[in-house]
Amino acid sequence: MTRLRGPALRVVLLAAVGLGGCSSSPGAGKTELHVSAAMSLKEAFTDLEAGFEAEHPEVDVVFNFAGSQILAAQIVAGAPADVFASADRAQMERAATSGRMQPARVFARNRLVIVAPASDTAIQGPADLSRPGLRLVLAGEAVPVGAYAREALHRAGVRDAALANVVSNEENVRGVLTKVAGGEADAGVVYATNVTGELAGIVRTIAFAGADDVVPAYEIAALADSPQQTLAGAFVDRVAGPAGAAALGKRGFLPP
Incomplete structure (x- = not known):
């Protein structure tokens, strides 16, 4: 069996976690609909793209996938966007301070899991994240999954000891993975929906016992200053409707 190392391994890992910003290129002569969405929504929203464009053949959906805190900051700074889908309410409220957001609605939920390398069976729950010497990686405090993780660690009673083991704070959930x-780390905290495909053979997931009431909730809204109000509203309706529920459910998201 050939073992990948260095740059070759990193290429495989980047492909497995699906890192990258925009998933579509503008179509010539089409109306562009710019959707800024949390990185954890990348696969589900990409699944929805073809159906929406089939219903609206004059439209090219252009995605901007990043950490919700980055997207909210872009909106506050005046960056063009038609729709914003956030992984938590805090970043949607931050975007709303711009005065640019329509009312938001929750369209999906998720759950947190601990991840560790597949070969490491020592970690069995959140208490193990406080072991001296363990290398823990989280998303940053402003990143929704990082904020959720810290709250879950608090609920599990291991926040301070676990945070003392943090060796890196990432900009989004894909960085943690x-x-x-x-x-480069012994454990991390991510969304359950992120551990799919090739990653399922590279890392293993551990239930986050003791924090069942920490339930990540996703919100979506059109921007009030979008030049494509009708299309933006239609995209929001699709995500929050039956087609969105099917695509999100297929990727492991929970109903709102």
């Missing part, structure tokens, strides 16, 4: 899958 990359560090754990690449062996």
